[in-house]
Amino acid sequence: MQFIKKNGRGLLLCLGIALVSHGAGKRYPVIGGPVIAMILGIVIGMFWKEKCRVQEGVRFTSRKILQYAVVLLGFGLNLGVVLETGRQSLPIILSTVSISLLIAFVLHKTMHIQGNISVLVGVGSSICGGSAIAATAPVIAADDEEIAQAISVIFLFNVLAALLFPAFGNALGFSHTSGEAFGIFAGTAINDTSSVTAASATWDTLYGLGSATLDKAVTVKLTRTLMIIPVTLVLACLRARKSKESGEQIPLKQVFPFFILYFIGASAITTIAQGAGIDLAIFSYLKELSKFFIVMAMAAIGFNTNLIRLIRTGGKPILMGAACWAGITGISLILQNQMGLW
Secondary structure: HHHHHHHHHHHHHHHHHHHHHHHHHHHHOOOOHHHHHHHHHHHHHOOOOHHHHOOOHHHHHHHHHHHHHHHHHHHHHHHHHHHHHHHHHHHHHHHHHHHHHHHHHHHHHHHHHHHHHHHHHHHHOOOOOOOOHHHHHHHHOOHHHHHHHHHHHHHHHHHHHHHHHOOOOHHHHHOOOHHHHHHHHHHHOOOHHHHHHHHHHHHHEEEEEEEOHHHHHHHHHHHHHHHHHHHHHHHHHHHHHHHHOOOOOHHHHOOOHHHHHHHHHHHHHHHHHHHHOOOOHHHHHHHHHHHHHHHHHHHHHHHHHHHHHHHOHHHHHHHHHHHHHHHHHHHHHHHHHHOOOO
């Protein structure tokens, strides 16, 4: 009862925005529910008079609900399938993640871009867009405006990728009779799952491949998702060490992303269930709930975001996002060519 009294108004506000945004996102998948929710949250937040009455629930949504979304994301991962795909695509995935984080670090130093935004743009570009940002944000103690800034950057390049990659793949000479090459390219070089799906489904439609490209791209993308685990663990260790050096003394257990362990557990349950012959359709509701929780969290993040400040500080992060995107795309193409996959 105390929890409802404290958080109820804010949760209901975020739930209402999420219901509208989730439905709109299904109708306009290139934009997606999370981005629509963040935009609505920003607009509503600009005109909301008494924010203090909903602030606790909004804060709970942007922090805890976001972590619950990451945990539920694990129910979409079969570790056996991911490992099988990983044998083929893992070198490309590791290289694209590494180059994106390296570019983000270099630009953070040379262009003096805020540290948390640099991390979020780097992991969002290289791993899985909004889901990676959701997993990383609590580990580095990113605030709502930093999360909103990173999501905005990722969204921009998601839309560009969904629209341009099929034509780009055709110009590069990817096979029209097999979805394998373009599927690997889309799965390793496009930021967010929604845009991976849009681009690969377009390729299937253009060349009459059924769902071959889509199946390959999504499986590769899920393999990329597992990179959330080592990246968040490393970031937690770095934050604990940095706090020790500065005299702040934040213990590792305080910043350790325990929700990532639950994410691994959810993936293990999915894997065991499929091995036992259980229809994985039973987890579809949990995967859908994960997506809805992310939409709710983005509504909360938008509500707490200062639009004027977001626009004023947006130039450098967008440049960083472009550089990460170009680096990921280039490395993916080079390695696919060298490995004989293209």
